[in-house]
Amino acid sequence: MREGGKRSVTMPKSMVQIQRCDVEQCSYNKNKECHTMAITVGGPQDPCPSCDTYVAIGQKAGVPDVQGAVGACKVSACQFNESLECSAQNIVVGLHDGHPDCQTYRKR
Known part of the structure; x- marks a missing residue:
């Protein structure tokens, strides 16, 4: 048990991997692979399922031996969105x- 009497929960599901990223100008992209720990898809005002983690600052970033994954999906209209978590097999950006x-x- 955690402090305050609350139980900790073990996540039975792993995060959905980014199979490929074609946005080569992103600082996290190296050889069409995303190297951030996790991305957020969509935002409160976004009409599209955009990658909110995208950044182009002219220098490479991220962790070289990490394959990026979806940390959260805010696109409620997507059929793969389950409680703000992505349930797709993997994604392409x-x-x-x-x-x-x-x-x-994919629209619901």
């Missing part, structure tokens, strides 16, 4: 109208 989007998104 690519450019859409000049910004990075989750290409695996």
